[in-house]
Amino acid sequence: MTVPLLAIHGLQAAYGKIVALKGVDIEIKPREIVALIGANGAGKSTLMMSVFGRPRANAGRIEFDGHDITGLSTHEIARMRIAQSPEGRRIFPRMSVAENLQMGADATEGTETERRDSLDRVMALFPRLKERLTQRGGTLSGGEQQMLAIGRALMSRPRLLMLDEPSLGLAPLIAKQIFEAIRTLNKQDGLAVLIVEQNANHALRLAHRGYVLVNGLITLSGTGAELLQRPEIRAAYLEGGRH
Amino acid sequence: MAYFSQQLINGVVLGSIYGLIAIGYTMVYGIVGMINFAHGDIFMIGGFVALITFLILVSIGLTFVPVILLLVLLVAMAMTALYGWSVERIAYRPLRHSFRLAPMLSAIGMSFALSNFAQVAQGARVKPVPPIVTGGYTLFERSGFAVQLSNIQIIVVITTLVLLALFTYLVSRTRLGRDMRACEQDQTMAALLGVDVDRTISMTFVIGAALAAVAGMMYLLYYGLVDFFMGFVAGIKAFTAAVLGGIGSLPGAMLGGLSIGLIETMWSAYFSVEYKDVAAFSILIVVLIFLPTGLLGRPEVEKV
Numbered sequence: 024m025t026v027p028l029l030a031i032h033g034l035q036a037a038y039g040k041i042v043a044l045k046g047v048d049i050e051i052k053p054r055e056i057v058a059l060i061g062a063n064g065a066g067k068s069t070l071m072m073s074v075f076g077r078p079r080a081n082a083g084r085i086e087f088d089g090h091d092i093t094g095l096s097t098h099e100i101a102r103m104r105i106a107q108s109p110e111g112r113r114i115f116p117r118m119s120v121a122e123n124l125q126m127g128a129d130a131t132e133g134t135e136t137e138r139r140d141s142l143d144r145v146m147a148l149f150p151r152l153k154e155r156l157t158q159r160g161g162t163l164s165g166g167e168q169q170m171l172a173i174g175r176a177l178m179s180r181p182r183l184l185m186l187d188e189p190s191l192g193l194a195p196l197i198a199k200q201i202f203e204a205i206r207t208l209n210k211q212d213g214l215a216v217l218i219v220e221q222n223a224n225h226a227l228r229l230a231h232r233g234y235v236l237v238n239g240l241i242t243l244s245g246t247g248a249e250l251l252q253r254p255e256i257r258a259a260y261l262e263g264g265r266h
Numbered sequence: 267m268a269y270f271s272q273q274l275i276n277g278v279v280l281g282s283i284y285g286l287i288a289i290g291y292t293m294v295y296g297i298v299g300m301i302n303f304a305h306g307d308i309f310m311i312g313g314f315v316a317l318i319t320f321l322i323l324v325s326i327g328l329t330f331v332p333v334i335l336l337l338v339l340l341v342a343m344a345m346t347a348l349y350g351w352s353v354e355r356i357a358y359r360p361l362r363h364s365f366r367l368a369p370m371l372s373a374i375g376m377s378f379a380l381s382n383f384a385q386v387a388q389g390a391r392v393k394p395v396p397p398i399v400t401g402g403y404t405l406f407e408r409s410g411f412a413v414q415l416s417n418i419q420i421i422v423v424i425t426t427l428v429l430l431a432l433f434t435y436l437v438s439r440t441r442l443g444r445d446m447r448a449c450e451q452d453q454t455m456a457a458l459l460g461v462d463v464d465r466t467i468s469m470t471f472v473i474g475a476a477l478a479a480v481a482g483m484m485y486l487l488y489y490g491l492v493d494f495f496m497g498f499v500a501g502i503k504a505f506t507a508a509v510l511g512g513i514g515s516l517p518g519a520m521l522g523g524l525s526i527g528l529i530e531t532m533w534s535a536y537f538s539v540e541y542k543d544v545a546a547f548s549i550l551i552v553v554l555i556f557l558p559t560g561l562l563g564r565p566e567v568e569k570v
Binding site (some may be wrong): 075077086097098101102107109113115116117118122125126127129130131175179 | 444445447449451452454455456457458459460461462463510
């Protein structure tokens with residue numbers, strides 16, 4: 024039994040008076056890809072953000088690598104090498120692509136060589152960004168912004184990567200490339216990944232395990248293959264939603 | 267032509283001082299979206315700290331002017347930066363997640379508090395200093411009018427240029443500058459990338475106050491006096507400069523400062539001194555009618 028990399032126990036969180044998470048338990052082990060699926064408004068993005076304390080947990084406990092991080096401030100949590108490519112991408116529109124990537128690298132301590140290695144890796148993953156390094160983030164297309172958001176997260180050489188809808192707004196071919204890239208990073212570097220996807224089919228095929236979030240509660244969990252077979256999952260998240 | 271050249275020189279010098287103050291307004295607006303109405307009074311505090319430091323240095327027997335100026339500059343920047351930092355901690359940070367107008371009202375209160383503090387602590391009278399930097403050059407003479415460039419004018423302009431170069435480097439090339447721009451564009455995302463947002467905002471206030479302190483010292487040297495009320499008018503002018511240049515834009519603040527300085531000087535020279543403020547503010551109104559975001563401001567539309 025390995026110590027989980029991220030362990031969330033009984034997490035409750037709210038935006039003002041609207042309760043978004045009503046006691047969520049999930050675990051991500053080292054070297055594991057975990058998918059989180061659920062309908063719009065189920066609380067998937069809130070769950071990812073509340074790991075960073077935004078919103079802060081009203082109850083429950085969040086542990087990263089055995090340390091309680093529930094009460095830490097957002098930047099302290101980020102510096103523990105948890106990276107997120109958040110909902111809406113949130114790239115810095117008035118910074119160049121290179122500066123956006125540098126912001127990612129700044130998130131963790133590292134040598135110049137490590138920074139250059141990460142940059143090379145991101146450039147190899149998304150050659151499109153290489154042509155755009157001096158361009159301002161806000162002038163990129165939606166798909167390029169998505170690549171930049173993921174690239175920026177990777178620049179911090181994370182131990183846990185959280186991806187919120189990485190395929191949103193991307194051409195199917197590019198989405199496929201991104202899923203391939205995640206698989207490679209996981210296999211080669213043992214990167215742990217938490218992925219939120221509308222496209223449950225892709226996400227569950229990629230993931231080792233998955234959780235289903237409904238109205239702020241986890242209703243089902245299992246391996247990716249198991250969940251793909253469940254009739255209620257097929258009905259709710261797969262049929263009709265497939266590309 | 268000679269008369270015009272002289273006014274040009276005077277205008278650029280005055281504009282440099284406005285520009286240095288305006289940078290503080292525009293930086294704070296960019297990062298926390300509020301107008302720091304106490305910033306003019308921070309400038310006034312800078313002038314007073316410079317005056318006091320100058321008197322102390324002279325009274326302990328220092329006579330070499332360049333050393334005095336350098337020490338006064340450093341002390342004024344450091345002390346005033348401390349004021350800027352404290353104002354943010356005491357009056358703005360506790361209100362950061364309150365309703366939008368709260369920090370603005372707090373800023374107006376802080377402005378009164380600072381100017382009254384100076385009045386009580388230093389007295390209400392105008393404080394003159396003997397000329398510290400004297401001399402200058404006659405550039406040329408035509409039809410009986412001599413165009414003068416004084417040493418103090420040279421110092422003001424060169425100091426402003428050096429500070430602007432340093433400041434531009436800081437904002438565009440350093441980690442702190444990048445963090446400041448990140449906070450300006452998306453504070454939540456900046457925090458997700460390990461940026462300590464509170465500290466970055468503090469540093470913004472510190473840098474803005476240090477630049478205002480330099481402006482305060484230059485004002486003291488140039489006009490030879492300070493008083494507790496000088497922050498109000500200078501603050502309003504510099505704020506106007508920031509809006510004219512496009513609030514949130516750093517080159518805009520400097521351009522706006524120069525414009526206001528030149529407008530004021532030219533109007534005083536060719537029309538009437540009494541109406542110089544009317545002229546400056548009228549130009550602002552005209553510019554804002556045709557360019558609502560100011561000269562270098564960016565439109566609010568952003569691709570998402």
